[in-house]
Amino acid sequence: MNFLVDLLVLLYELIASFVLCLFRWIFPVQYKSVSGEVCLITGAGNGIGRLLAIEFAKRKARVAIWDIDEDGLKETCAMIQEIGREVYSDVCDLNKKDEIKAAADRVREAFGEVNILVNNAGVAFCKEILDLTDKEIETTYNVNVLAHVWTIREFLPSMLARNHGHLVNVASTVGLFSSPGMPDYCSSKHAAVGLHNSIFFDLQNAEKYGIKTTLICPYLIDTGMFNGVHVKYDWILPPISPKDCANTIMHAVLTEQEMVAIPRTMYFAHVLSTILPVKALIAGYKFVGADKAISYFKPNRDYQVKSYSKSVE
Numbered sequence: 122m123n124f125l126v127d128l129l130v131l132l133y134e135l136i137a138s139f140v141l142c143l144f145r146w147i148f149p150v151q152y153k154s155v156s157g158e159v160c161l162i163t164g165a166g167n168g169i170g171r172l173l174a175i176e177f178a179k180r181k182a183r184v185a186i187w188d189i190d191e192d193g194l195k196e197t198c199a200m201i202q203e204i205g206r207e208v209y210s211d212v213c214d215l216n217k218k219d220e221i222k223a224a225a226d227r228v229r230e231a232f233g234e235v236n237i238l239v240n241n242a243g244v245a246f247c248k249e250i251l252d253l254t255d256k257e258i259e260t261t262y263n264v265n266v267l268a269h270v271w272t273i274r275e276f277l278p279s280m281l282a283r284n285h286g287h288l289v290n291v292a293s294t295v296g297l298f299s300s301p302g303m304p305d306y307c308s309s310k311h312a313a314v315g316l317h318n319s320i321f322f323d324l325q326n327a328e329k330y331g332i333k334t335t336l337i338c339p340y341l342i343d344t345g346m347f348n349g350v351h352v353k354y355d356w357i358l359p360p361i362s363p364k365d366c367a368n369t370i371m372h373a374v375l376t377e378q379e380m381v382a383i384p385r386t387m388y389f390a391h392v393l394s395t396i397l398p399v400k401a402l403i404a405g406y407k408f409v410g411a412d413k414a415i416s417y418f419k420p421n422r423d424y425q426v427k428s429y430s431k432s433v434e
């Protein structure tokens with residue numbers, strides 16, 4: 122009997138969710154206001170983090186930014202000040218738990234509790250498992266996953282107490298399906314996806330519906346982080362422009378979407394990667410050049426260049 126009731130409830134929820142999707146498609150959700158909200162963005166000294174910081178500032182959020190790159194932070198601050206908005210910045214090495222905790226205390230003291238946390242910073246070395254050094258592997262997991270854990274543990278308690286806030290985690294399409302040539306990076310992004318989704322369900326169980334979560338899974342973006350990486354027919358799948366990517370992320374956050382893959386064709390790639398027979402998958406990777414894409418990587422970030430010169434020594 123209980124089973125039948127549960128089944129009916131499930132059917133009702135399934136139909137209602139599809140009807141709601143259709144309704145939302147016809148009548149899109151209004152953007153929420155982030156005016157006056159304290160928004161902390163990690164890795165905002167460059168790339169996507171910088172663009173997001175500017176977008177949040179334009180929408181009158183009180184923007185706080187962290188990065189290891191002091192000059193990059195200064196440039197982002199100048200861009201935000203140029204549009205007449207306040208900004209708080211702090212140099213923080215996300216590789217180090219103690220630095221994260223100290224920086225969290227400082228941001229709370231300067232700006233108050235964080236309402237919107239954007240875990241954006243990431244690193245990639247683009248090397249195969251036996252070519253990576255122990256230090257590089259630790260750095261990848263520290264920055265791409267553990268930093269998310271430490272920041273969430275710092276800022277979630279006050280969000281829970283107020284039942285208000287937004288957790289935004291930037292993962293990657295390679296957190297949904299893997300690409301050869303970067304096992305540490307792919308596994309760190311898979312971990313970031315798992316972390317995000319588990320916390321999402323915990324918030325649902327706790328009925329903390331005032332705390333929103335948004336998972337971002339972009340394909341290759343033209344920020345230079347993956348300099349040189351390309352697939353065989355990149356006219357079919359060109360790298361995403363940083364501006365388009367940041368706009369899509371802002372749209373997802375402001376309409377409180379739970380997850381967004383960028384571009385949308387990546388949902389299809391994700392589904393295919395789970396249902397295709399393995400031989401078909403290998404053939405597909407070869408056809409699009411996904412098998413070699415990472416091998417074209419040319420390090421150009423400070424930490425990448427240093428790591429390469431070290432491995433050549």
Ligand SMILES: NC(=O)C1=CN([C@@H]2O[C@H](COP(=O)(O)OP(=O)(O)OC[C@H]3O[C@@H](n4cnc5c(N)ncnc54)[C@H](OP(=O)(O)O)[C@@H]3O)[C@@H](O)[C@H]2O)C=CC1
Nearest residue numbers: 164167168169189190214215216241242243341342344346
């Ligand atoms: N670019 C791409 O193709 C894709 C990127 N992503 C993800 O998007 C996010 C943003 O990427 P993108 O903007 O391209 O990357 P960028 O390298 O342009 O920016 C990342 C920023 O994070 C900073 N950072 C690196 N290590 C640390 C650290 N230990 N502590 C604090 N800050 C640090 C970098 O500083 P510095 O430059 O000095 O190292 C840089 O300012 C990342 O999580 C990335 O994994 C996802 C899919 C595709």
Ligand SMILES: CC1=C(/C=C/C(C)=C/C=C/C(C)=C/C=O)C(C)(C)CCC1
Nearest residue numbers: 293295299300340341347390409411414
């Ligand atoms: C594997 C694979 C693809 C290639 C993916 C690549 C090359 C992704 C690179 C992503 C990066 C660099 C992400 C950074 O976070 C395609 C063409 C989508 C087709 C489906 C399978």
